[in-house]
Amino acid sequence: MVRSWHFKPRHVAETVAKFFMLLSFLIVAASLLSILWTVLSRGLPALSWEMISQTPKGGYYLGKEGGILNAIIGSLLLAGGGTLVALVISLPIALFLETYVMKTRWARYVRLTLDILWGIPSIVYGAFAFTLMLAMGLRASMLGGIIVLALLEIPIMTRAMDEVIRLMPEELSQASLAVGASKLETAIRVTVRQMLPGIVTATLLAFGRGIGDAASVLYTAGYTDRIPTSLSSPTASLPLAIYFQLGTPYPEVQQRAYASALVLTLIVLIVSLGSRLVSARLGRFINR
Amino acid sequence: MITKPHIEIRNLNTFYEHQQPALVNVNLTIPRNQVTVIMGPSGCGKTTLLKTFNRFLELTDGTRIAGEVLIDGVNIYDPDQDVTEIRKKTGLLAQRPYMLPMSIYENVAYGLRIHGIKRGRELDLAVRHYLEIAGLWDEVKDRLHAPATRLSIGQQQRVCLARGLAVEPEILLGDEPTSALDPISAAHIEARLLELKKDYTIVVVTHTLRQAKRLADYVIFMYMGEVVEAGHARQVFEDPQQERTRGYLSGQF
Ligand SMILES: Nc1ncnc2c1ncn2[C@@H]1O[C@H](COP(=O)(O)OP(=O)(O)OP(=O)(O)O)[C@@H](O)[C@H]1O
Ligand SMILES: [Mg+2]
Numbered sequence: 001m002v003r004s005w006h007f008k009p010r011h012v013a014e015t016v017a018k019f020f021m022l023l024s025f026l027i028v029a030a031s032l033l034s035i036l037w038t039v040l041s042r043g044l045p046a047l048s049w050e051m052i053s054q055t056p057k058g059g060y061y062l063g064k065e066g067g068i069l070n071a072i073i074g075s076l077l078l079a080g081g082g083t084l085v086a087l088v089i090s091l092p093i094a095l096f097l098e099t100y101v102m103k104t105r106w107a108r109y110v111r112l113t114l115d116i117l118w119g120i121p122s123i124v125y126g127a128f129a130f131t132l133m134l135a136m137g138l139r140a141s142m143l144g145g146i147i148v149l150a151l152l153e154i155p156i157m158t159r160a161m162d163e164v165i166r167l168m169p170e171e172l173s174q175a176s177l178a179v180g181a182s183k184l185e186t187a188i189r190v191t192v193r194q195m196l197p198g199i200v201t202a203t204l205l206a207f208g209r210g211i212g213d214a215a216s217v218l219y220t221a222g223y224t225d226r227i228p229t230s231l232s233s234p235t236a237s238l239p240l241a242i243y244f245q246l247g248t249p250y251p252e253v254q255q256r257a258y259a260s261a262l263v264l265t266l267i268v269l270i271v272s273l274g275s276r277l278v279s280a281r282l283g284r285f286i287n288r
Numbered sequence: 289m290i291t292k293p294h295i296e297i298r299n300l301n302t303f304y305e306h307q308q309p310a311l312v313n314v315n316l317t318i319p320r321n322q323v324t325v326i327m328g329p330s331g332c333g334k335t336t337l338l339k340t341f342n343r344f345l346e347l348t349d350g351t352r353i354a355g356e357v358l359i360d361g362v363n364i365y366d367p368d369q370d371v372t373e374i375r376k377k378t379g380l381l382a383q384r385p386y387m388l389p390m391s392i393y394e395n396v397a398y399g400l401r402i403h404g405i406k407r408g409r410e411l412d413l414a415v416r417h418y419l420e421i422a423g424l425w426d427e428v429k430d431r432l433h434a435p436a437t438r439l440s441i442g443q444q445q446r447v448c449l450a451r452g453l454a455v456e457p458e459i460l461l462g463d464e465p466t467s468a469l470d471p472i473s474a475a476h477i478e479a480r481l482l483e484l485k486k487d488y489t490i491v492v493v494t495h496t497l498r499q500a501k502r503l504a505d506y507v508i509f510m511y512m513g514e515v516v517e518a519g520h521a522r523q524v525f526e527d528p529q530q531e532r533t534r535g536y537l538s539g540q541f
Binding site for chain 1: 342344347349372373374375376377378379380382384386387388389390391398399402403435436437448451452454455
């Protein structure tokens, strides 16, 4: 093959751009693979039935028997509860933004506020919620954890839904308004249905952030080796379990931290695959 | 053929954002149970005019409307008028059909459910009835509960017709309702409109002169936000009074 090397700046720019795109893709792909590899290779050997079916026994953190059932259940309750609360608050906000204040200045303010909230580090949420709980005389508890996770998740969820709703063609809601439906009826019966897959995705995104966050639940939900029995019990969580186990000087316990990370990853994976399936079924009727 | 006007427009002026005028001093009467065709070059305000009949204009932020639109002698812009009632009275066929994210059946039943008019067996019968009127029943009767979005565009436009008719409007508005359709589907819709005019007042925007001639009993010709000429179809097509109408009809713009 004969190539002629005429110097063409546009072609050079194109090649350079392609090179950097490839490079950044490789970096992202490599980090994902190495994360998965680390968690799998270190966690899998330590993962056992005992680990996911028992709570920590006396010498668990010294390498004796027990498991992380307290943290698994705690995390599911905290993130599940927080996500539920966030959903109940986020969906109406997103619908309200779309239905009533679409392009007005208020909508811009609300979006800006949510974006700022999104960017606030979770430890700040934790500290804020902790102060609030002290003032209200609450101890570290499941309720505290759920509230702080809900606060953490609301901006993500609302903005994610908002972006989905904004993709909805105007003519679709007009099709509903044209037969005499009110704006509220249109929002509930048409917009929500149309954005169902989007709602699922937004919920998932928020759940993922909630279940993976350690800093916000540290002081609000606390930590305990027992399975919580009520909203006022302190509640363990997987991120903190990982943190504590990794912090011990014993290699066996550190390995268990990786096993816990593996469990956390699996939970997120299962939940996300499951809801994709549900949303694919529900999404059959959607207008694309 | 003298009938009382169904829609009457008095001194209508509308403005988009930043006081952009779109309709200027429009005065019109639209006859009952006839097909009125609105024509004019692109951007002259046809869609805007149509949107004043079902109060869709106010869905666009920053619009302003002055003047009156009377349906059966009642100004629909009166503050005590219920906008959902007005829209129930005026069915709309848009340029492109949009299916609600539900089954074919639910699309047609939608308005009836919203207004709580019918349920159960009665609802089934109503859905069938309006799909028949729209000329779609035979094609969809075996898959009523399939997603409406799976239908062809031409079929979807007929679902829109059935959906609009189901809430028993008096007026049917069409904004270039066949422009996105293939010729056969377009002919289908045209045929339905001609059948329906005995029971409905129909107002259609169209860009095709031939379609206008096939459909129109009454013609409105617009230019730059103004109504230039309005009258009976035969008279406007055969003996237009205005220079600009003549120009448009002979294909000058
Ligand atoms: N949402 C809007 N905001 C601002 N101006 C608008 C808006 N919609 C329409 N206009 C303007 O109003 C005028 C009339 O528009 P309209 O859509 O009624 O024209 P039309 O006759 O329906 O044109 P077409 O045949 O291309 O559909 C145009 O000058 C258009 O640019
Ligand atoms: Mg138009």
